[in-house]
Amino acid sequence: MPAEARQLASLGREAGARLRIHPLDVTNATSVRTFAIIVGEGPVDVLINNAGIGGKWNPLVDTDFDDMSDVMETNAIGPMRLSAAMLPLVLRGGTRKIVHLTSRMASFADNTPAGVYGFAGGAYSYRMSKAALNAGMRTMAVDYREQGLITAVINPGWVQTDLGGKMAPTRVEESVQGMLRVIDDLTLASSGRFMDYLGKELPW
Numbered sequence: 001m002p003a004e005a006r007q008l009a010s011l012g013r014e015a016g017a018r019l020r021i022h023p024l025d026v027t028n029a030t031s032v033r034t035f036a037i038i039v040g041e042g043p044v045d046v047l048i049n050n051a052g053i054g055g056k057w058n059p060l061v062d063t064d065f066d067d068m069s070d071v072m073e074t075n076a077i078g079p080m081r082l083s084a085a086m087l088p089l090v091l092r093g094g095t096r097k098i099v100h101l102t103s104r105m106a107s108f109a110d111n112t113p114a115g116v117y118g119f120a121g122g123a124y125s126y127r128m129s130k131a132a133l134n135a136g137m138r139t140m141a142v143d144y145r146e147q148g149l150i151t152a153v154i155n156p157g158w159v160q161t162d163l164g165g166k167m168a169p170t171r172v173e174e175s176v177q178g179m180l181r182v183i184d185d186l187t188l189a190s191s192g193r194f195m196d197y198l199g200k201e202l203p204w
Helices: 006-018 029-038 065-091 124-143 172-185
Strands: 046-049 097-101 150-155 193-196
Touching (some): 029 065, 097 124, 097 172, 124 150
Parallel strands (some): 097 150, 150 193
């Protein structure tokens, strides 16, 4: 909620009228519809779906399946729910881009003992949710290509956020600057791709 986002509120005070902050819960259909109505005054050039939670990283036999449902709802279903609500506005925009923040841990090819960051296996809920998000994006790229929609999933890296923790090697500023460059460079020819914040294509 906006009241809990202290850094965002500070940025809002600095930006003034250039930045509008609205509440949004991507797991709640009413919240999503209300948000789409509020911002529906004009076209949307770029929609960035960045909602995400880590969930519990338990061994399979200790999986909390209620928690898994929450992770899937936030990380995979929520972005599709918001994309569906915002799609008419995006298609009216000048660039027609929808970008989802994913994770390299969604990669099937990289889920090996020598996988990314030394994380092999595990994290069932998180991996599954991000893989589902990737599949949803790829399907959007196919379904709306003729309407000029450009969509992609971008791995921001292991970043020093509340989710990534202080041990993460990538600063927030570095990740954001890289992602903005990647988003700016996206074209219809690159729609449907799985990339990192440096623009490198990642294995599915």
